[in-house]
Amino acid sequence: MPLVITALGILLLLFLIMKCRLHTVISLAVVSFLVAIALGVQLTDVVDSVEAGFGDTLGSTGLIFGFGAILGKLIADAGGAQRIAITLIDKFGEKSIQWAVVTTAFILGIALFFEVGLVLLIPIVYQMAKQAKISFLYLGLPMVTALSVTHAFLPPHPGPTVISEQFGANIGMVLLYGFIIAIPTVIIAGPIFTVFAAKFVPSAFRGENKGIITNLSDTEQKKLEDTPGFGISAFTALFPVILMSLSTIISLLQESFNIPANVFFDFVTMIGSPTTVMLLSVLLAIYTMGIARNIPMRQLMNSAETSVKAIGMLLLILGVSGSLKEVLIEGGVGDYVAAIFEGSAISPLLLAWLIAAVIRLAQGSATVSALTTAGLVLPLMEGTDVNLALMVLATGAGSIIASHVNDTGFWIVKESFGLSIKETFCTWTVLETIISISGLLFVLLLSVFV
Template sequence: MPLIIVALGVVVLLILIMKFNMNTFISLVVVSFLVAMALGMPISDIVESIEGGMGGTLGDIALVFGLGAILGKLIADSGGAQRIAMTLIDKFGEKRIQWAVVAAGFVLGIALFFEVGLVLLIPIIYQIAKQLKIQFLWLGLPMATALSVTHAFLPPHPGPTVIAQEFDANVGLVLVYGIIIAIPTVIIAGPLFAKTARKMVPSAFEKEPSGSMASIGDAKEYKLEDTPGFGISAFTALFPVILMGSSTIITLIQESTGISNNLFFDFVAMIGSPTTVMLISVLFALYTMGVARKIPMKQLMKSAENAVAAIGMMLLILGAGGALKQVLIDGGVGDYVAQIFEGSTISPLILAWLIAALLRLAQGSATVAALTTAGLVIPLMQGTDVSLELMVLATGAGSIIASHVNDTGFWIIKESFGLTMKETFATWTVLETIISVCGLVFVLFLSLFV
């Protein structure tokens, strides 16, 4: 019954948005209330659950998104994004530019959270698309694929790192196997799928981007000699990667050598958190993209205000998506799915993927799906010689399948690229499913040798 309620909730949401043209934020809040009541949640707990879900989601991403949008806008408005775009075009040429974007997304994605990578790369992608007069989504979709794959499979991202801890797997091996799986997955779900998607939903590729994030990448054209140098532009864009990557390396060294926590490591952990990284990066960009080029602070702050204004409604939508997700979790949907697989004798790798996939479909959160799966399959692994590292990757693959309306990532992509609901389902939901299935297939293939 809980799964039927979830399905009906999704249908009601789609009707409100697509048939009655109701604002997405309002629709999500209305459906959250309806689903909570249908799941039989105590009346006194419903508002608390919705507020908690909204606050929890925005608490995680509001600062990161706000500061990331400001950083992206500063780089775009100064001409830095245009300089990076033109240099990449010169080096790779128009025919190979999509692969260059995928490679950039993959490298950045190893160190950066999905959301941070998106807000940093969108201004550059927008400028490349504008310069070459090619479709924004043609470059944007493969770039988002690279970020999503690294987020799902590669430590130090939260999902694979936490699952590895739960399974007591070797994080280093998870990273090695993850990269082996991630590279072919990115190629299949990125550039190759983009060709199919363009035939399936040409409208998504043909229209001019109108998403809130796309407006961050929109900036006036400069003569190339009037833009900042490529070195300083790229260094400013990569600064969050350098900070986050350095912090991660130091933390990994600490864990591998068994050094106990002290003030230095606490400071490194604070510097490496996404919020701190983005704040320091914005301050750095204010200097490199503004003060150093004698641009008045008033003008720089105007760019910052425009960036935050552009993502205001998007943040509300993401928060409401988090509210729906929390209602499903508090309503016990995940527990119901867990009961279905009790006492199953399927292969642990396939079982981990299946449970994580169903939990993901039902309640939206990839992290919750992964952690719940770990708790369920650990007892079933007793007496088997299955690789713990492959179990981590199988769980991670299942936990990102079929991103839809109860997943914050769905709304991020929809709003970032200015897509309709139908276009987001036909591109992003299908793409995430391809990543998930490819992940399972490559895990099963690796299991023949590991």
């Protein structure tokens, strides 16, 4: 019944949004309440679950998106994004622009959380598409592919790092095998899939519908000599990457040399958190893109206020999508799926992927599906010689399959690119499924040799 209730809830949500034209926020809230009641959540706890999901989601993403929108707006208004876009196009050429975006997103994605990478890169990639006179989604899909793959397979991202600890896998081997799997997966799900997606969903590639973040990036074109230099523009845009990378390196060195925690490492941890990183980056941008160019503070703050107002509805959508995810978790959907696979005799690698995939489909959270899977398959691994690093990667691959309406990432992509529900399913959901299946196939292929 939990799976049937979940399926009916998803169908109701699609009906309310697509047929009744009810706003996404209201539809998500209605379905969250109904699904919670149907799953047997105590009536006195329903509101708490909805509010907890809303608060947890905005607590982890709200400030990141808020500061990210301000950062992107400041860089765009100053002409920094335009300067970066023109320079990259001149450097790589228009024919290779898609590969330039994929490579950049992959490198940055190693250090950045998915949400941070998205709000950081969208203004720049949008300007690149505008300068090259091509569809924004033609560059946008490969960009989100690279960010998603690094998020799923490569430490120090939370998923693969935590699962590695659960399985007792060597984090260095996870990183090595992760790179081997990630590179061909990005190529398949990114540039190659984009060609097919453009044929099957042409409406998504016409560039008529712009998302919230792209609207912030669509500023008046300046003369190149009136824009900031490429060096300072790139440094401002990449400052979050620099801070996060330094924090990660210092933390890894601390773990490698077993250095006890102290005030310095606590400070590094605080500075390296996404929220702190984005706040410091905004402060830097206020100076480099504003004060240093003699732009009045009032004008800078007007840009900041405009950007935050523009993403207000996006934040509400993200928060309420977190409510739906929370009631599915509270309703025991993940536990029910886990019970189905208890005592299974399938290969540990395939089983880890399958359990993670089904839990992901049922309740939406990649992190929850990965951690639940780790707890389930640990006993099944005893007495086998399965490669622990590959188990981590198989679990990570399963945990990101078929992102849909119960996943916050689905709504982030939909609103960021200005897509309809159908277009998001045909692009983002399919893309995530390709990443998941490709990841599994490469894991199984690699298991023959290691």
